[in-house]
Every structure is written in C-alpha cells, then in structure tokens.
Amino acid sequence: MSPRFKRLVLFFFLPLFLYFSMYTWNWKTGYLDRLAALTGMELTGWVLAPGRWLQNNVDEFWSRYVYLVGVRQENEDLVLRVRELEQELGRISEKAKSADRLTSLLRFSPEPPWEMRGGRVIGQKLGPNAILETILVDVGLSHGVRLNDPVISPKGVVGRIAKPGLHFSSVVLLSDPSSRIPVMTSEGRVPAIVQGQGAGAFLEVKFIPRNDPVSPGEILLSSGLGGVFPKGIPVARVVEVTPADVSLFQRVYAEPLLALRYYEELLVLSRTDGFDAGQPVMSPAVTNASSPEAPKAPDKTPAAQPAAETAPAAGPSAAPPSAPEPATVTRHPVRKKP
Structure with missing residues (x-):
C-alpha cells in the first residue's frame, strides 16, 4: 500500500467512518443530542451575557447623559417660552384693565358748558421738596387745558x-392744604367747604352750622358755587361728625372716595362759555363776610379758590371780621387717618 493511499484513508475514510459510527450510536442512544443542547446553551449564554450587559450599560449611558443634553436644551427652551407667555399674558391683562378704566371714563358725559379731555398720570408728588400734594398729567395748554380746570x-x-404747561400740567390733589372745594351734603343739601389737610389726614368739612343735619357715610357733592367745579360731582364721604360745643359750626371730617395716589387715567373738564376759573368770582349773596372762620386776607396763590369764600353766612349773631377768632374753632389739630 502506497503512502499516498494511506494518507487518503487516514484523512478521509477514517473521519467518515467515525462520523457514521457516532451518528449511528447517537441515533440509537441520543446522548450526543442532549450533550450538544446542554453545552450549546451554556456556550451561548456565556457568549451573549457580556454582550447584553454591555448593551444595557451603553443604553443607560446614552439615555442619562448623551440623550439628556438635548432634553435639557429643550427644557430651557420651554421655560423661556413659558416666561414669554406669562409676560404676554400680563401685558394683555394690563391692557384689559386699562380698557375697563378708559371705558368708565368715557361713560362720564358733562353737561354744557363743560367739555372733557382725557389724560394719563405720568408723575406724582411734585414741587419744591415735594411739599405739595400734586400729580403730573400729559395734557396742557396745547390741548385746551387752563388754570383751575x-x-x-x-x-x-x-x-x-394748578400750573398748566404747554404739553403737561400739574394737578393739585383734593388732599392738599391749599385745596378748597364748595360742596353740599347729598341728603340735607347743606352747603360747606371741603379743605385738604395734607397726606395721611382726613379732609376737613368747614362751615356746617351746628343745627344742620349731617351724618357719617353721607356723600359730599360739588355745589357748583364759584364756577370752578360742575355741580353734583362726588367729592368725599363723611367719616366723623363732632357736634359743636361753643362754636357756631360742627367739626366734620371726610375722606376721598378713592386713594388719590392710585389714579392712572383722569378727565380734565373745561368750560366752553368763556368763563375764566383763574379769576376771582364772588357773589355778595354767598360771601362769608361775617363768619368767625372767614380768612382775614385773600390768598394770593393760585391754590386759593373763590370757593373758599362761599361758605354760608353765620347769621346776625356772628362776630365782626375784626374780632379775634375763637380758639376752639381754628386751633384744633389736623385729624389724621387711623
């Protein structure tokens, strides 16, 4: 037998014989199938387990770190968008409130000879050292506004x-000590004068005789005397009434119907009949020449209104103008708000 044939038998026929022998033996017993299944599953598990562990960790790293970079940017964009929407909502809400205020202003319709024009408050507490209770509005002489409107x-x-400019004007508030407005009570129609007492103080209601009816909660209306204010506009609400003891007049205090610092839009009324509210106008029938509280000399400042001298006469029993003023009437302290 040649060496070449031996090698052929060794490398071809011998493995083929062994294969068929094992196949026949496995076909009869099934041992090789069970062994292959067992070892195959173990090998497959040992091979796939590290790969699965690596896949899970890579996915977790991606979801926690790499993918969250985009999520963080998206969250920042959403937060910025929410802030923009909140600001837009605030602007729309403010516009709605402003529209409501302007609507309420437009509902007011003055009677002839008065005309109205709207203005916005652009400044508060003006004057040297902020002494005067004033505000600044954006209407002036160019809009037809005049002194004492x-x-x-x-x-x-x-x-x-109080001081009209070309495009802006200074407004003396109701609470300023130089402000005096002729009023009448809404129920008893008792004439009086409302004078400011400064910031944080009640308004003083002067020249209400001791026997005339007035009660807390009663609304004071402008009487129209002096021609500065139209008749029938609410001015203040009575908060305190002290009966007179030795004085001819009751001591009455009132408060404005709304805090004067909280206005944003206002109406300025002007007369169309040529009447100049800046000139003193006095009627002999209503001049308080004999009142114990009447001023001894007219006020030269623009704040002095002819209305301050329109209090009802005290009667024949009043002291003459040259008589000294009673201390119980003129020297009582300013009534502050609680």
Missing part, C-alpha cells in the same frame, strides 16, 4: 389744574 375720575373729584 377741574380734574375728576369716575369715582369723583381728584383736584384741579
């Missing part, structure tokens, strides 16, 4: 024009 709101009287 009344300034009102839907709630009632705010003050009057």
Whole structure:
C-alpha cells in the first residue's frame, strides 16, 4: 500500500467512518443530542451575557447623559417660552384693565358748558421738596387745558389744574392744604367747604352750622358755587361728625372716595362759555363776610379758590371780621387717618 493511499484513508475514510459510527450510536442512544443542547446553551449564554450587559450599560449611558443634553436644551427652551407667555399674558391683562378704566371714563358725559379731555398720570408728588400734594398729567395748554380746570375720575373729584404747561400740567390733589372745594351734603343739601389737610389726614368739612343735619357715610357733592367745579360731582364721604360745643359750626371730617395716589387715567373738564376759573368770582349773596372762620386776607396763590369764600353766612349773631377768632374753632389739630 502506497503512502499516498494511506494518507487518503487516514484523512478521509477514517473521519467518515467515525462520523457514521457516532451518528449511528447517537441515533440509537441520543446522548450526543442532549450533550450538544446542554453545552450549546451554556456556550451561548456565556457568549451573549457580556454582550447584553454591555448593551444595557451603553443604553443607560446614552439615555442619562448623551440623550439628556438635548432634553435639557429643550427644557430651557420651554421655560423661556413659558416666561414669554406669562409676560404676554400680563401685558394683555394690563391692557384689559386699562380698557375697563378708559371705558368708565368715557361713560362720564358733562353737561354744557363743560367739555372733557382725557389724560394719563405720568408723575406724582411734585414741587419744591415735594411739599405739595400734586400729580403730573400729559395734557396742557396745547390741548385746551387752563388754570383751575377741574380734574375728576369716575369715582369723583381728584383736584384741579394748578400750573398748566404747554404739553403737561400739574394737578393739585383734593388732599392738599391749599385745596378748597364748595360742596353740599347729598341728603340735607347743606352747603360747606371741603379743605385738604395734607397726606395721611382726613379732609376737613368747614362751615356746617351746628343745627344742620349731617351724618357719617353721607356723600359730599360739588355745589357748583364759584364756577370752578360742575355741580353734583362726588367729592368725599363723611367719616366723623363732632357736634359743636361753643362754636357756631360742627367739626366734620371726610375722606376721598378713592386713594388719590392710585389714579392712572383722569378727565380734565373745561368750560366752553368763556368763563375764566383763574379769576376771582364772588357773589355778595354767598360771601362769608361775617363768619368767625372767614380768612382775614385773600390768598394770593393760585391754590386759593373763590370757593373758599362761599361758605354760608353765620347769621346776625356772628362776630365782626375784626374780632379775634375763637380758639376752639381754628386751633384744633389736623385729624389724621387711623
């Protein structure tokens, strides 16, 4: 037998014989199938387990770190968008409130000879050292505003024009000590004068005789005397009434119907009949020449209104103008708000 045939038998026929022998033996017993299944599953598990562990860790790393970079940017964009929407909502809400205020202003319709024009408050507490209770509005002489034109709101009287400029004007508030407005009570129609006492103090209601009816909660209306303010506009609400003891007049205090610092839009009223509210106008029938509290000399400042001298006469029993003023009437302290 040649060496070449031996090699052929060794490498071809011998493996083929062994294969068929094992196949026959496995076909009869099934041992090789069970062994292959067992070892195959073990090998497959040992091979796939590290791969699965690596896949899970890579997925977790991606979801926690790499993928969250985009999520973080998206969250920042959403937060910025929410802030923009909140600001837009605030602007829309403010516009709605402003529209409501302007609507209430437009509902006011003054009677002839008065005409109205709207203005916005652009400054508060003006004057040297902020002494005067004033505000600044964006209407002036170019808009037809004149000295002493009344300034009102839907709630009632705010003050009057104290210094008109070309495009802006200073408004003296109702609470300023130089402000005096002729009023009458809404129920008893008792004439009186409302004078400011400064910031944080009640308004003083002067010249209400001791026997005339007035009660807390009663609304004071502008009487129209002096021609500065139209008749019938609410001015203040009575908060305190002290009966007179030795004085001819009751001690009465009132408060504005709305805090004067909270206005944003106002109405300025002007007369169309040529009447100049800046000139003193006095009627002999209503001049308080004999009142114990009448001023001894007229006020030369623009704040002095002819209305301050329109209090009802005290009667024949009043002291003459040259008589000294009673201390119980003129020297009582300013009534502050609690």
